[in-house]
Amino acid sequence: MAREAEASRILIFGGTGYIGKHMVRASVSLGHPTCIYARPAGPATRPSNLNLRREFHSIGVHIIEGELEExxxxxxxxxxxxxxxxxxxxxxxxxQLKIIDAIIAAGNIKRFVPSDFGCEEDKIKALPPFEEFLEKKRKIRRAIEAAGIPFTFVTANCFATYFVDVLLHPHDPSDEIVVYGNGEAKAVLNYEEDIGKYTIKVANDPRACNRVVTYRPEPNIISQHQLISLWEEKTGRSFKRVYVPEEDLVKLSQTLPPPENIPVSILHSIFVKGDMMSYEIIEDDLEASRMYAEMQLTTVDQVLDIFLTDPPEPARAAFV
Structure with missing residues (x-):
């Protein structure tokens, strides 16, 4: 049973970004006074970013413009x-070390949720390019712990809309789909709006203080083969599976220049090794769909329906 919490004043860094905007909307919808800290808008600011700022103003979000150095x-x-x-x-x-320093100086923050929202970096080991990135995230976790800042670390796994686009290329008329490894490894694809809602909930939940919370709903655990088959059923099309062997991904991770070597290392971790499902969630662990069973979950099946009825814009190249 979820615990009801009083409204908290929430500040979000990166609130106009890919996943941050969903957290801002969720925060407002759940009744929290919400503000974002964002770079000052200027001539180079993307129209989509400006539109988001206008949307946020209209729903009562306070925007503080500034740099992380301030x-x-x-x-x-x-x-x-x-x-x-x-x-x-x-x-x-x-x-984020600058945010940590500021939190220490302010001395009043009841909870800090750092930018994690991917795999559980304290429980996996990846190819060197991805491992180097995970080590930076571990550094942030350890700095928060050392400073004694109340925290919640979030393991949100894959952004569903993003990875459906990366894996299936639903905007592409081609009848070929690339499969990484043997296509059998299980991953967790969570809808971005749900990640936003879960994150606001755990940030306010006493049970999640100084804990890791994993977002691993059973309906969203899926292999590449299962995902492709589901897409074939929905579209009535048949796709040729083009396999990329594990050794090819490993070689690419060693030969591509940074940062291009990071995405292939991530694909290897998630869809060849199955790192997201490489550890058990035991009874004492916190898993979001069990914590908030009352929340209506968006399944992978429903995410594919979104692509059929209201196709999102194609995903960007970098997904780290």
Whole structure:
């Protein structure tokens, strides 16, 4: 049974980003006074970003414009909130050390959720390019623990819309689909809007304080072969599976220049080794769909329906 929590004042870094925008919308919909800390808008700001800012203004989100180097501005913002969530993208992972310093200086934050939202880095070991990235995320976790900041670490696994696009290329008329490894490894594909809602819930949940929460709903555990077969059923099409052997991914991880070597290493971890399902969730562990059984879950099957009825824009190349 989920515990009801009073409204918390929430500050989100990266709130105009790919996953951050879903957290902002979820925070507002769940009744929390919400603000975001974002870079100042300028001539180079994408139209989609400007549209998001207008949307957020219209629903009552307070936007604080500033850089991560502006320590005093961040501290002043933190003093007005209870919970901090970071949804900063991969290149800014270590910049979270600046947020940690500001949280320490502010001294009032009840919970910090750092930008994790992927695989469980404390339980897996990946190919070197991905491992180097995971080590940065571990560094952030250890810095939070050492500072004594109340935290929740989130293992959200795969962003479903993103990876459906990466794996199936539903906008592509081709009848070929690439399969990594033998296609049997199980992954966890969670809908981005659900990740946003779960994250706001765990950030406010006393049970999740100083704990890791994994998002692993049973209906969203799926292999590449199962995903392709489901897509074939829905579209009435038949796809030729083109296999990329494990050794080819390993070789690419060794020969491609950075950061191009990171995505292939991630594909190897998720869809060849099955790292997301490589450890058990025992009774004492926190799993979001068990914690909030009342929440209506979006299944992988329903995500594919979205692509049929209201196709999202194609995913970007980088998914770290």
């Amino acid at each position: 320590h005093e501005k961040i501290v002043a913002a933190l003093k007005k909130v209870d919970i901090v969530i970071s949804a900063l993208a991969y290149p800014q992972v270590l910049d």
